[in-house]
Amino acid sequence: MSSTPPAAPARQPRRILDASGHAPLSPVAREAFLEALDQGWADPRRLHAEGRRARMLLDGAREAMAAVIGVRTQDIDLAPSHTAALHGAVRQLARGRRRAGHDVVVGAVERAAVLHAADFVTATDGTRHTVAVDRHGRVDADAFTARLAAPGVALAALQHANGEVGTTQPLSQVHGAARTAGVPLLVDAGASLGHVAVGEHWDLLAADAGDWGGPAPLGVLATRPGVRRSPDGPQDEDRWFPGGVSVPAALAAAVALQSAVQGSPEADVRRRALVERVRARVAAEVPDTEVVGDPADRLPHVVTFSCLYVDGEALVGALDAQGFAVGSGSACTSSTLEPSHVLAAMGVLTQGNVRLALPQHVRDEDVEAFLDALPAAVRDVRAMLGVEDL
Numbered sequence: 001m002s003s004t005p006p007a008a009p010a011r012q013p014r015r016i017l018d019a020s021g022h023a024p025l026s027p028v029a030r031e032a033f034l035e036a037l038d039q040g041w042a043d044p045r046r047l048h049a050e051g052r053r054a055r056m057l058l059d060g061a062r063e064a065m066a067a068v069i070g071v072r073t074q075d076i077d078l079a080p081s082h083t084a085a086l087h088g089a090v091r092q093l094a095r096g097r098r099r100a101g102h103d104v105v106v107g108a109v110e111r112a113a114v115l116h117a118a119d120f121v122t123a124t125d126g127t128r129h130t131v132a133v134d135r136h137g138r139v140d141a142d143a144f145t146a147r148l149a150a151p152g153v154a155l156a157a158l159q160h161a162n163g164e165v166g167t168t169q170p171l172s173q174v175h176g177a178a179r180t181a182g183v184p185l186l187v188d189a190g191a192s193l194g195h196v197a198v199g200e201h202w203d204l205l206a207a208d209a210g211d212w213g214g215p216a217p218l219g220v221l222a223t224r225p226g227v228r229r230s231p232d233g234p235q236d237e238d239r240w241f242p243g244g245v246s247v248p249a250a251l252a253a254a255v256a257l258q259s260a261v262q263g264s265p266e267a268d269v270r271r272r273a274l275v276e277r278v279r280a281r282v283a284a285e286v287p288d289t290e291v292v293g294d295p296a297d298r299l300p301h302v303v304t305f306s307c308l309y310v311d312g313e314a315l316v317g318a319l320d321a322q323g324f325a326v327g328s329g330s331a332c333t334s335s336t337l338e339p340s341h342v343l344a345a346m347g348v349l350t351q352g353n354v355r356l357a358l359p360q361h362v363r364d365e366d367v368e369a370f371l372d373a374l375p376a377a378v379r380d381v382r383a384m385l386g387v388e389d390l
Helices: 029-037 049-069 083-097 111-122 141-148 171-179 247-285 314-319 341-346 365-384
Strands: 076-079 103-107 129-130 154-158 183-189 204-208 217-222 289-292 302-307 353-357
Touching: 029 049, 049 076, 049 154, 049 217, 076 083, 083 111, 083 154, 083 171, 083 183, 083 204, 103 111, 103 141, 111 129, 111 154, 111 353, 129 289, 141 154, 141 171, 154 171, 154 204, 171 183, 171 353, 247 302, 247 365, 314 365
Parallel strands: 103 129, 103 154, 154 183, 183 204
Antiparallel strands: 076 217, 204 217, 289 302, 302 353
């Protein structure tokens, strides 16, 4: 006598609410990537027809990115990753400016890649000067300006907006001060480009293709004419990022960026409304929780909050089991699940941290489902830790 095996449990639908640095590949990017696998597979440095076709596609990708950023095609370099772009920018600027000085000025909430690169170039000579931020994560522009005016500064780095809490930075004032002091300003737009206009207040601009729905890893570095960079590695045909990048990835990234920019006005309105809903409901429905970042001057898609008496790893796991992909810890070193240096610099609660970076086509119902599930998930994690009846 045969028996019918029990039905497998229904698979929990995935709700992607943290797309920071690795957003789902956009449909147009996927199509462009697959097409370029056939048309742009060859080495773009070769002189045969296939190599020339690959070079044409690569140059077209750089041209499209340059048009979005507002620079010349020759001002765009492609890097193996966003981290490589940031590391390369800091190292090459420091070497190119070594006659002017050896110090580096940074904001306290820069990505770990920038902070580590600054430490690297000042390890034997020079100092990394770190400028404090307020409780929203915004750098003290007057203190940054004063530090730029000091002698011996080789370069400065300030993000366009913080990818962990969403707060925008006072780039206009800082860049004006940098120009007056003759110090090049590196702006990290890794969380901004493809979501909001990044403006023109920068000398070098680094961006992350994975953040706007392009293939990851792939970094972009734009350099204004007149900025002095100097290679610091072995000689190579590509003096800035030896070895080149994948032509299909570059083309897909450019197509994804164009698509993201075209769709950003509508996505901006939708995601700002969703973030405001998250901020309001979390503050009202989850006890002992702090919603951080500037409530108005911020990226449209990023929101972070921290829950007292909650382990961040446990909360992320509980939400993941229900189908919600969210982030925790530092946005740039989240695999370590260490307390966020960004939140620590802001002087806000660092434990029980949850970060959302909503992709452009996030569904309203997924955000609502997350907000409905969150209070119980926090209560369950607190109960596991023996903290109840708050």
